[in-house]
Amino acid sequence: MIKSIFNQFIIKITPLLPLWIVWKIAGRYVAGKSIAGALDVVGQLNAKGYSATVDILGEHTKSETEADHITNEYIAIYDEISKQELDCNISIKPSHIGQDISKDTLQTNLDKLLSKAEETHNFLRIDMESSAVTDDTISLFKSCYEKYEQVGTVLQAYLYRSEKDLESLAQNGSFNFRLCKGIYKESPSIAIQRRRKINSNFMKLLRFAFKNKIYVGIATHDLDILKSTYKLIEELNVQSDAFEFQVLYGVPMSGWLQNHLKNNFKVRVYVPYGIDWYAYSTRRLKENPNIAGYILKDMFRR
Numbered sequence: 001m002i003k004s005i006f007n008q009f010i011i012k013i014t015p016l017l018p019l020w021i022v023w024k025i026a027g028r029y030v031a032g033k034s035i036a037g038a039l040d041v042v043g044q045l046n047a048k049g050y051s052a053t054v055d056i057l058g059e060h061t062k063s064e065t066e067a068d069h070i071t072n073e074y075i076a077i078y079d080e081i082s083k084q085e086l087d088c089n090i091s092i093k094p095s096h097i098g099q100d101i102s103k104d105t106l107q108t109n110l111d112k113l114l115s116k117a118e119e120t121h122n123f124l125r126i127d128m129e130s131s132a133v134t135d136d137t138i139s140l141f142k143s144c145y146e147k148y149e150q151v152g153t154v155l156q157a158y159l160y161r162s163e164k165d166l167e168s169l170a171q172n173g174s175f176n177f178r179l180c181k182g183i184y185k186e187s188p189s190i191a192i193q194r195r196r197k198i199n200s201n202f203m204k205l206l207r208f209a210f211k212n213k214i215y216v217g218i219a220t221h222d223l224d225i226l227k228s229t230y231k232l233i234e235e236l237n238v239q240s241d242a243f244e245f246q247v248l249y250g251v252p253m254s255g256w257l258q259n260h261l262k263n264n265f266k267v268r269v270y271v272p273y274g275i276d277w278y279a280y281s282t283r284r285l286k287e288n289p290n291i292a293g294y295i296l297k298d299m300f301r302r
């Protein structure tokens with residue numbers, strides 16, 4: 001109850017705050033506003049032993065010109081990653097490069113990115129957005145994977161359907177996916193609402209991936225899940241090249257990231273950047289007000 005009132009309060013006051021205050025809060029989760037700034041952060045992460053994935057902030061692009069512009073920016077990032085020999089791939093949201101405009105626009109832009117990923121020996125992750133586009137995103141991933149090896153997608157543990165989706169994708173052999181809880185507000189008719197049950201589904205999906213040798217990016221900050229994952233790795237004797245841990249840039253992890261590295265486990269940090277940071281952060285806050293609580297907890301911890 002108190003948590004919910006607090007969350008509503010934060011959402012109401014955010015638009016009234018001066019931009020520099022919002023940036024001071026959001027800035028620790030965003031790697032600047034330019035490619036150079038973001039890749040600088042990636043370089044620093046690489047130096048500490050972490051891999052990275054870069055995401056240009058934004059979604060639901062409405063014009064062809066803008067979708068082209070975002071696609072070209074991603075292409076420039078692939079070139080820079082290659083030039084600077086960074087350990088970094090790219091994550092994109094389909095709605096950012098044309099999904100809301102037309103299937104053709106999206107496919108054309110995705111093909112450009114996948115050709116570039118192939119040319120630069122890199123990888124592209126198709127992020128998962130809300131349940132309105134789960135079917136489309138999975139079909140898109142399947143059709144891309146028929147043509148290109150270096151592509152992966154995301155499944156969300158809060159969706160009841162994810163178990164079937166994972167089983168169905170596994171029928172065509174191994175592939176690469178990120179497993180996360182899911183960030184969008186979804187109806188109880190399609191999505192598990194209780195944290196304990198989401199965690200249990202997360203572990204069920206992870207067990208399936210490990211047993212079926214499907215490469216999985218374990219994307220969570222939930223320490224209970226990490227503890228269970230360590231047990232599962234031991235129980236199934238999973239090799240360290242079968243998975244990686246993934247976290248969002250700036251989220252405190254109580255020493256777990258260093259722990260992963262000591263165990264020779266790969267850790268990939270999701271590095272978002274871009275001029276759309278304000279709209280993106282406030283939209284996310286409206287969709288999932290719990291983020292307000294995380295940020296405040298983090299500020300006090302620091």
Ligand SMILES: Cc1cc2nc3c(=O)[nH]c(=O)nc-3n(C[C@H](O)[C@H](O)[C@H](O)COP(=O)(O)OP(=O)(O)OC[C@H]3O[C@@H](n4cnc5c(N)ncnc54)[C@H](O)[C@@H]3O)c2cc1C
Pocket residue numbers: 126127128129154156178180181182183184195219220221222223246247248251252269270291294295297298
């Ligand atoms: C690398 C990565 C990629 C992702 N990609 C997608 C995607 O494609 N589609 C999608 O729907 N969702 C995506 N997500 C978001 C994910 O679905 C969850 O909403 C988010 O990670 C919070 O869930 P959690 O597993 O960390 O557990 P929670 O139970 O939500 O959080 C566990 C603890 O972690 C801390 N924490 C969590 N998030 C934050 C935060 N933002 N700031 C500060 N502290 C925090 C809090 O202390 C919290 O108590 C991604 C997450 C990661 C890490």
